[in-house]
Every structure is written in structure tokens, then in C-alpha cells.
Amino acid sequence: MSSELLWYLSRATGVVSIVLLTVVVVIGMVTAGRRRPHADRATIAAGIHRWLSLGMTVFIATHIITAVAEGYVDISWLSVVVPFTSGYETVWIGFGAIAIDLLVTIIVTSLLRHRISERYWRGIHWASYGLWLFAIIHGFALGTADQPILQGITLACGVVGGLAASWRVAVSHADTDRRQEIKSQEWV
Amino acid sequence: MSNIIELINAAGLTGRGGAAFPSAIKIKAAKENKARLIVNVCDGEIGAAKDGWVVANHLNELLEGVALITSGHAKPIFAAHRDSTTARLLAAAGLKVLEVPHRYVSSEETSLISLAHGGTARPMTKKAPFVFGGQRSDGKRIRPTVVLNAESVWRVSQISRRGVDWFRSYGTDAEPGPRLVAVGGFVSTPSIIEAAAGIPLMDLINLAGGLDPSVRFVGVGGLGGILLTADEARSAIWDTPTMKSYGGGLGPGIITVWDPRQAAAHTAGAMIAYGAGESAGQCGPCMFGLPALSADWNAFAMHPGADSHRRLQNRLTLFERRGACAHPDGVSRFATSALRVLGPELLQSQPYFAGGNQPTEVLSYV
Amino acid sequence: MSNARAVESELARIGIDRVLCTGHGICARTLPEAVALDEWGYPILATDAVPPADAKLAVKLCPARALFLR
Numbered sequence: 001m002s003s004e005l006l007w008y009l010s011r012a013t014g015v016v017s018i019v020l021l022t023v024v025v026v027i028g029m030v031t032a033g034r035r036r037p038h039a040d041r042a043t044i045a046a047g048i049h050r051w052l053s054l055g056m057t058v059f060i061a062t063h064i065i066t067a068v069a070e071g072y073v074d075i076s077w078l079s080v081v082v083p084f085t086s087g088y089e090t091v092w093i094g095f096g097a098i099a100i101d102l103l104v105t106i107i108v109t110s111l112l113r114h115r116i117s118e119r120y121w122r123g124i125h126w127a128s129y130g131l132w133l134f135a136i137i138h139g140f141a142l143g144t145a146d147q148p149i150l151q152g153i154t155l156a157c158g159v160v161g162g163l164a165a166s167w168r169v170a171v172s173h174a175d176t177d178r179r180q181e182i183k184s185q186e187w188v
Numbered sequence: 189m190s191n192i193i194e195l196i197n198a199a200g201l202t203g204r205g206g207a208a209f210p211s212a213i214k215i216k217a218a219k220e221n222k223a224r225l226i227v228n229v230c231d232g233e234i235g236a237a238k239d240g241w242v243v244a245n246h247l248n249e250l251l252e253g254v255a256l257i258t259s260g261h262a263k264p265i266f267a268a269h270r271d272s273t274t275a276r277l278l279a280a281a282g283l284k285v286l287e288v289p290h291r292y293v294s295s296e297e298t299s300l301i302s303l304a305h306g307g308t309a310r311p312m313t314k315k316a317p318f319v320f321g322g323q324r325s326d327g328k329r330i331r332p333t334v335v336l337n338a339e340s341v342w343r344v345s346q347i348s349r350r351g352v353d354w355f356r357s358y359g360t361d362a363e364p365g366p367r368l369v370a371v372g373g374f375v376s377t378p379s380i381i382e383a384a385a386g387i388p389l390m391d392l393i394n395l396a397g398g399l400d401p402s403v404r405f406v407g408v409g410g411l412g413g414i415l416l417t418a419d420e421a422r423s424a425i426w427d428t429p430t431m432k433s434y435g436g437g438l439g440p441g442i443i444t445v446w447d448p449r450q451a452a453a454h455t456a457g458a459m460i461a462y463g464a465g466e467s468a469g470q471c472g473p474c475m476f477g478l479p480a481l482s483a484d485w486n487a488f489a490m491h492p493g494a495d496s497h498r499r500l501q502n503r504l505t506l507f508e509r510r511g512a513c514a515h516p517d518g519v520s521r522f523a524t525s526a527l528r529v530l531g532p533e534l535l536q537s538q539p540y541f542a543g544g545n546q547p548t549e550v551l552s553y554v
Numbered sequence: 555m556s557n558a559r560a561v562e563s564e565l566a567r568i569g570i571d572r573v574l575c576t577g578h579g580i581c582a583r584t585l586p587e588a589v590a591l592d593e594w595g596y597p598i599l600a601t602d603a604v605p606p607a608d609a610k611l612a613v614k615l616c617p618a619r620a621l622f623l624r
Contacts, residue, residue, distance in 0.1 A: 031578070031617050036595035039579030046580050046615045113619055117327025118574070121619075174594065175472060175576045182469025186289050187308035313571045315622075325573040471572035472596035480593075506592055512572045 006070035011143045013063035015150050018139045020056035022157040024049055025132045029168040035175060053107065060103070089142060096138040102131035132161055192256050192348060193219070199347045199355040200364040205297075205337030206233070206412065206440040208428070211344070214334060215257050217319045223332035225257060225264040226304060227341055229274050230288055232295025234410035234459070235442040238368035239338035240274040241380040246342055247281060253345035257336070267300045267335075292411070292466035296513050297335040299468075305330055310468040311513035325512075337440070339368050358384040363427060367438070371396035373445040374403055385438065389424040392443055405446040405529060409439030411463050412518030414525035415446075415456065435525050453489040453534055456526040460485050463519035473510035478519055481507075485523060492534040500527060565603035567624040568612070575620035584612035 027049045031042060068075050075093060079086035081101060084094035109116060109124045139154045197212035205228060218225065227250070229239045242250055243266075254264050263284055268275035270287040278285045286304055288294050294309035301318050303309040305328065312318075313325050321332040343365060347355050358366040363385035369392055372378035376397030383392055393399050393406070399418060406421035408414050414436030416424060424430050431437050446452060464478035484503045488496040504527070507520035568588070570581075577595035585608055590598045602624070604612075613621050 035577055036579055036591070039583055039591065039595065042578050042617075043580045043583040043615065046578070046617055050614065114613070114622070117323070118325065118619055119327045121327075174476070178475050179469050182467065182475060183308075185291075185469075187291065187294070187310055187468070188289060188303065313573050315569070315571075325571050472575060472577050472594055473572065473592065476594045476596075477592070506598065510572060510596070510598070 003070045003072055006066045007072055010063055010066035010070060011147070011150065013059045013066065014139055014143045015153055017056060017059045017063050018135060018154055018157050020052060020059060021132060021135055022161050024053045024056060025128055025161060026164040027052075028128065029164045033168045033171040033173070035173040053110075057103075057107070060100075064100070092138055092141040095134045096142075099131050099134040099138060102127050102134070106131065129165065136161065192344070195347055195352060196344060198352045201340065201343050201347060201355070202363070203337055204238075204339035204343065204367060204441065206409070206437075208438065211336070211340055214317075214319065214336070215344075217317070218257065218332075218334035219259065221320055221332040222262065223319045223321075223334040224262045224304070225254065226286065226300050226333060226335045227254060227264060227266045227338050228295060228297070228300060228335050229266055229268045229278065229338040230295030230300075231274070232269075232288075232292060233412060233440050233442055234292075234462075235370060235372050235407070235444045236410065236440055237370040237372070238380050238441055240268075240272070241368065241370075242338045242342045243268075243274050243277050247277070249345045249349075250338060250342045252348070253341035253343070256344055256348055257341065265304055267295065267303075269295070291468075292463070293468050293513060293515050296515070298513060300335055301330060301333045304333065310470060311511075311515070313512040339441075360384075360386040360427060363438070367441055369426075369441040369443060371443045371445075373407070373443075374400065374447040375445050383426065383441075385427040387426050389421050389426045389443070392426060393421070393445065396443075396445075399445065400448070402448040403445055404448050405452050407444040407446060408434075408442070409436055410442045410444065411459050411522055412514070413437075413439045413442065413522060415452075415522070415529045417529055435521060435528070452526075453530050456523070456530060457482070457485050457489055460519060460523050460526075463515070463522070467515065468513075471511040471516070473507065474516040477503075477506055477510070477516060481520065481523060485527075488527075488531075489534060492531075492537060497531065497535060564606070566606040566609040567602050568599075568604055568609050569602065569622050569624050570597055570599065571620045571622060573620075574618045576618045578617050580615050580617065581612050581621050584608065584615055 027045050031045050031049060064080055068077060068080065073088040075086055075088055079093055079097060081097055083097040084090050086093035105124060106128055109121050113121050136154060136158045140151065193212050193216045196215060201211040202208040203211055229243055231237055231239045258264055265286045266278045266283050267286040267288050268278055269290055275285055275287060286300065288300065288303065289309050291309065293299055293311055296311050298312040298314055298318065299309045302312050302324065307324065316322055318330055319332055319334045322330045324330060356364045358364065366382050366384050369381045369383045371381060371392055375393065379396040381392055381395050403418050406416045406418060408416060408431060414434050416434060428437050446455060461482045464482040467474045467478050469475045481503050484500045488500045504520050504524050507516040510516060575596060579591050579595045581597050582589045582591045585604050588599060588601050588604045590600065592598055609623060613623060
């Protein structure tokens with residue numbers, strides 16, 4: 001494959017990854033923040049959240065492999081996982097590396113959720129917000145910088161994710177409220 | 189000493205905290221897993237008083253029982269409500285006291301284990317008995333811990349001292365051994381009584397001063413127990429089969445004679461409301477279900493009719509094994525029993541109470 | 555009769571950690587034969603014996619990790 005084709009493939013899979021990641025994260029927020037009477041939709045959402053998060057790894061893997069393989073800029077395998085070791089665009093590639101590290105951690109702990117402490121899983125899963133934010137910045141600053149359409153898509157993902165996050169912060173439901181209310185009583 | 193488990197097994201001792209689980213199995217598992225012992229002296233059920241009585245009157249024998257069970261490893265913990273007389277007695281004896289908040293579910297077995305592990309005194313989901321060790325739902329590790337009721341531990345020392353035959357000379361073949369019962373409420377002399385299964389319930393009540401003719405209802409087992417009419421109480425035998433026929437069991441040994449000057453439906457409603465307020469707020473069916481049960485009970489008591497009756501009955505089907513602990517089961521058992529006893533007469537009273545536009549002469553007749 | 559028993563033995567047993575359950579209601583859709591929801595969305599188990607494949611899926615999709623295999 002020519003270097004040029006790899007470059008385009010890397011940009012394309014990168015932006016698709018951003019979109020899929022945003023969908024996964026937003027659906028995750030909706031699942032966490034909403035309750036009945038939406039059990040049917042919640043079931044579909046939970047399925048999408050689980051399988052799309054696994055499915056998007058194909059795009060992310062392609063994005064990384066093609067970015068390393070194309071020879072135009074120098075990105076080493078090391079700089080894919082160790083932040084800020086890339087000679088090319090040290091900071092923005094570094095953000096991508098952080099996102100990858102978080103992604104791997106979150107996926108592995110989720111696949112092992114029934115074998116590890118729920119507290120640890122939960123704590124780690126909160127890092128999804130960071131993962132998403134790093135990925136958005138990485139995408140916005142790098143590959144789409146000179147492509148208005150791609151940049152627009154990344155920006156749109158950022159806006160949608162931001163709105164969903166503020167909804168998630170603001171929203172509450174009866175289960176959480178009652179738990180908090182009773183937990184604040186004297187129990188020790 | 190090593191055959192203490194065989195002795196307990198031969199004696200047929202069961203837990204005196206209400207669950208009546210064979211003590212030998214529990215203590216054997218505790219020894220095998222080097223489980224830490226928590227002696228429950230909370231008397232957490234409404235009307236309970238016997239475990240504090242054991243500490244106040246038989247502390248040496250209780251400690252002897254503890255020594256037989258733990259055989260020396262890991263210092264035992266004594267759980268008692270904060271600032272209670274029992275807690276003070278235990279502390280004065282130099283024992284390690286776990287101070288338990290004054291909440292109904294806090295003296296439940298898994299609540300005590302959680303508290304002893306630095307958590308809140310709230311029940312934990314029990315996938316397997318914590319005598320084997322385990323996890324709290326959020327993943328915190330729980331070391332092997334066994335909770336025994338104070339009376340149970342005291343009985344262990346008695347069995348060791350006096351033998352199996354002595355123990356089995358009390359009670360029935362199915363439910364052997366002496367057992368403490370706290371008789372209280374509308375009696376002249378509320379008492380802790382050394383009783384045994386198989387005797388008439390009235391013998392127990394008579395030892396506390398007898399049943400006043402005006403008494404209409406007798407509670408057995410507190411908020412997790414049942415309600416009997418006075419007539420039922422007069423003929424009932426203090427054993428599990430009889431109590432089971434009324435929907436309950438021997439529980440943690442509590443008999444409460446209800447004050448006839450208070451409206452029984454109101455008393456029952458107050459108990460259910462208290463139970464709803466004591467939910468630990470961890471399990472949906474409890475934290476939402478019990479307040480709904482309380483509301484449904486009040487609606488029925490204030491406006492008894494086919495609709496409110498049916499709504500209450502339907503509600504009562506929604507609590508079986510739907511909590512981490514048995515609190516929702518216990519409160520719904522009590523409410524079911526109270527409805528059985530009080531329901532018919534409330535329904536008969538419907539013409540007098542239900543509508544606001546009843547003829548005055550009917551109201552004055554009431 | 556013996557057939558019914560054979561089928562019974564091939565079923566998986568599920569349990570619900572009631573402390574973790576926050577009432578998403580997804581188990582009622584993944585295991586409609588076994589799980590109904592109360593008015594707040596918390597599961598009511600009609601039976602805890604369900605086909606193993608269904609059980610595995612339901613366990614995976616429970617967002618609260620409350621559903622488990624015994």
C-alpha cells in the first residue's frame with residue numbers, strides 16, 4: 001500500500017473512531033443517568049454500549065497501525081503507548097497515547113468486571129470521560145486540523161459529548177436520591 | 189475440649205437470635221476458617237431484652253462459651269448498642285465492644301460484620317456465609333467472621349458444663365434445650381423467662397403477670413414476627429410448628445402483650461411505619477417498597493374497603509427474598525399477620541369509618 | 555417427567571445482588587420468562603432457573619453488575 005493511501009486510511013479510521021467513541025460514551029452516560037420506564041431502550045443501549053465499544057477497537061487499531069506504518073511522519077510503536085515520546089507532534093500524539101492506555105485499561109477491566117472489585121471497576125470506568133476528552137483533543141489538533149469537514153465532525157462530537165456530560169451531572173433519579181438520603185443518616 | 193462441636197451437635201443447639209440455624213455447623217465452620225467471633229448482644233428486635241440479661245447475669249459463663257468456641261485465636265468482639273447498659277457492662281469487663289448505632293437493621297448479622305470491617309452498620313449481600321470470608325457488594329474484602337447470639341454462646345458453656353442430657357431435658361425432641369423469652373408489653377411484671385419449646389404460651393405470659401381480660405392481641409417476635417388474637421394466644425403452644433401455623437416462628441424469643449387501650453390497627457401501622465423508616469436504603473424493593481406498604485396499610489386502616497384491602501394484599505406479595513437482608517421479609521410477615529388478625533374487623537367497621545357522610549346515629553353508636 | 559428433569563438440570567441459576575441493583579430493568583427484557591419488574595423497575599424473580607445462554611447474556615448486559623450466576 002502506498003504511503004498516501006495509508007495516510008488517508010489513518011485519517012478516516014481516526015475520525016470514525018472519534019464518532020464511535022462518542023456514541024459509546026454518550027450511550028454509557030444515558031445508561032448511567034436514566035431509569036424506568038425505558039427498559040426496552042435501556043436494553044438496546046446496554047447492548048450497543050457493550051458491543052460497539054468492542055467493535056470500535058477495530059477502527060482504532062487500524063488507525064494506529066496505518067499511522068505508524070505510513071512513512072510520511074515518524075511515529076514509533078513506543079509512542080503509541082508511552083505518552084509524549086513521539087518526535088512528531090509530541091503533545092498531541094501523547095494525548096492519543098494516553099487515550100489508548102485508558103481505553104485498554106477500561107476495556108480489560110470491563111471484560112473482567114465479574115472477577116475484580118466493583119469499586120475498582122467503577123473508579124476506572126470514570127476515566128472514560130478523560131479517555132474521550134483526550135481522544136477529541138488529539139483528533140482535533142492533529143489529523144483534522146486542515147480538513148474542515150473532519151474538523152467539523154470532531155467538533156460536533158465534542159459538543160454532543162459535552163452536552164451529554166452536563167446532562168449526566170445535572171440528572172438524577174429516584175434510586176440514587178433515596179440511597180443518598182438514607183446513607184446520610186447515622187450508620188456507624 | 190476438641191469434641192465441643194460433637195457435644196453441641198448432640199445437644200441440638202440452634203441459634204437463639206431467631207434464625208434457628210444449627211450452631212454446631214456454624215461453629216465448626218468458624219473453627220475451620222479461623223473466623224473472628226462477634227457475639228451479638230444488641231437485642232435489636234422490638235421488645236428484645238434477653239441477650240443483655242445474659243451479660244448482666246451470666247457474664248462468666250458467656251465468656252466461658254466464647255473460649256470454647258474460639259479456642260484462643262483472634263480476640264472476640266461483643267456487639268452492643270452505643271451507650272447502652274449492656275455496652276457499659278461489657279466495657280467494664282475489659283472486653284472489646286463494637287458500638288452499634290441505634291438502627292433496627294444494624295444489629296443484623298451482616299451489618300455487624302460490615303461495621304467490624306470499618307464499614308457502615310448496614311446489611312451486606314450474602315452470596316455465601318461470611319464465616320468463609322467474602323466480599324461486600326462494592327468489592328471490599330471481608331475476612332472470615334462468625335456472628336453468634338449471646339444466648340447461643342451462653343448455652344454452649346452450659347452444654348459443656350452440664351452435659352447433653354441436661355440440655356435435652358428441656359424442650360421438645362425437635363427443639364431441645366432451654367431458651368430465654370422476654371415477655372413484655374401490657375403485663376404487670378415484664379420478665380425474662382427461662383423457658384423451653386413445647387409449653388403453653390400462656391404459661392410464659394402468666395409468669396409475667398398474666399393476660400388481662402381486656403387484652404385482645406399478643407405479638408410474637410416483634411417487628412419481624414406475628415400477631416395473635418388473645419384467644420389464639422390462650423391456646424397456643426410455644427413451639428415452631430404452632431407459630432408456623434400462624435405464619436411465624438419462635439424468633440428471638442419475644443412475646444409482647446398489646447395494650448388494649450390503643451387501637452391495634454394504629455399500633456401495627458406505627459410499627460410498619462417504623463420498619464419503613466429503618467430501611468438501610470440499599471435495596472430498591474425495601475427502600476421504596478416498605479414506605480409504600482406503610483402507606484397502603486394506613487390507607488386500609490383509615491378507609492377499610494375491598495379496594496384498599498386488595499391493594500394492601502397485593503403489596504404484601506412483593507417482599508419475599510427481595511432484600512440483601514430479611515428486613516423487608518420480616519416487616520411484610522408482620523404486616524401479613526396483622527392483616528390476618530385485624531383485617532376482618534376493620535372491614536366490618538367499614539360503614540362507620542369509611543365515608544364521611546354516615547348517619548350520625550351510626551357514628552354515635554360506635 | 556424424566557425429560558423435564560433433564561431440562562431442569564441444564565438450566566443455569568441466577569441471583570440478584572439487591573444492593574447493587576439500581577433498577578435499569580434490562581434483565582426483564584433479556585430474561586422475560588424469569589424476571590418481571592415492580593413499579594419502581596426492580597426485578598421480581600418468578601424463577602431463578604433460566605437457559606444458560608440467556609443467563610450469560612443477561613449477566614453481561616446488567617449495567618449495575620447486580621445479576622450473577624450462582
